[in-house]
Amino acid sequence: MKNILVIGATGQIGSELTLSLRERYGAAKVVAGGHRRTPSLELADAGPYEIANCLDIQALADIIKKYRIDTIYHLAALLSATGEKNPKLAWEVNVQGLINVLDLAKEYQCAVFFPSSIGVFGAGTPKDKTPQDTIQRPSTMYGITKLTGELLCDYYYQRYGLDVRGVRYPGLISNVTPPGGGTTDYAVEIFYEALTHQKYSCFLSEDTYLDMMYMPDALKAAIELMEADSSRLIHRNGYNVSAMSFSPKELTKEIQKWIPELQISYEIDPIKQAIADSWPNSMDDSAARTEWGWQPDYNLSEMVKDMIEKLKIKLDIK
Numbered sequence: 001m002k003n004i005l006v007i008g009a010t011g012q013i014g015s016e017l018t019l020s021l022r023e024r025y026g027a028a029k030v031v032a033g034g035h036r037r038t039p040s041l042e043l044a045d046a047g048p049y050e051i052a053n054c055l056d057i058q059a060l061a062d063i064i065k066k067y068r069i070d071t072i073y074h075l076a077a078l079l080s081a082t083g084e085k086n087p088k089l090a091w092e093v094n095v096q097g098l099i100n101v102l103d104l105a106k107e108y109q110c111a112v113f114f115p116s117s118i119g120v121f122g123a124g125t126p127k128d129k130t131p132q133d134t135i136q137r138p139s140t141m142y143g144i145t146k147l148t149g150e151l152l153c154d155y156y157y158q159r160y161g162l163d164v165r166g167v168r169y170p171g172l173i174s175n176v177t178p179p180g181g182g183t184t185d186y187a188v189e190i191f192y193e194a195l196t197h198q199k200y201s202c203f204l205s206e207d208t209y210l211d212m213m214y215m216p217d218a219l220k221a222a223i224e225l226m227e228a229d230s231s232r233l234i235h236r237n238g239y240n241v242s243a244m245s246f247s248p249k250e251l252t253k254e255i256q257k258w259i260p261e262l263q264i265s266y267e268i269d270p271i272k273q274a275i276a277d278s279w280p281n282s283m284d285d286s287a288a289r290t291e292w293g294w295q296p297d298y299n300l301s302e303m304v305k306d307m308i309e310k311l312k313i314k315l316d317i318k
Helices: 015-026 041-045 057-067 080-085 087-108 141-160 186-196 214-226 248-256 270-277 286-290 300-314
Strands: 004-007 032-034 047-049 072-074 112-115 167-169 171-173 199-202 209-214 244-246 263-266
Touching: 004 015, 004 057, 004 112, 015 032, 015 041, 015 072, 032 041, 032 057, 072 087, 080 087, 080 141, 080 167, 080 270, 087 141, 112 214, 141 263, 167 214, 171 186, 171 214, 186 248, 186 270, 186 300, 209 214, 209 300, 214 263, 214 286, 244 300, 248 263, 248 300, 270 286
Parallel strands: 004 032, 004 072, 032 047, 072 112, 171 209, 199 263
Antiparallel strands: 209 244
């Protein structure tokens, strides 16, 4: 990787991944591409920034040519709950946007990273230790678009030899970016509410288990996969990556070790609960561990400790 473009650089993953890539490869080598949103000063001042709408193929082509891009991290997407509110837009952004990126990558000989999701699973999928290769029948537009994306990436690799790689992310927990419309966002919201109000109303039931990952591990997975020896990759695309699985009840108990005053109640969102119920409790990521050495750094207790420490500083709580 010599010159990198991050599409969706102002989003949940992109805002942190861009900074990690700049630290690793040099600020001038990583172009942050955002759609309309004003970037943070940290993002804009630390390296090049361009407006990058994945639906504007000519604008993307101009950026690729201007900076001689050879690697694209394509992160722009509508998330699960947001996608259910506007399914047609989710299809347009998540699928047509990806096709635009893949076509440009083919033309300009770029490698591509595409993040998929546990949302690609659904009815009939084993709930525990979901295998790498299994039935995929998603029930949300988000899941449908991500599954379509996996198939498109496979097609462009098999048909054109395009070096495209990706992982299936579980729910992501960050101390930097706020919740962004995802079904697993309760696991971020609860920390803010615990620290500021010592109470939280959860939109999922207390025993809803979901696969989760702390953002530092999510960034690590993306970078390590793109740096992996191509000859070792069998699946290449849609790797299960896992770090921890827990329920709202278990997360609350872990946070209460640090904030005993925290009180939790439950006001179930039927749409988000239905989405969560269609997803795995946990994924089997043995293919990623075997083929490119995936290994997470954070478990539940380590994640909770770090989140509270970082958010206390961010929120100026003594």
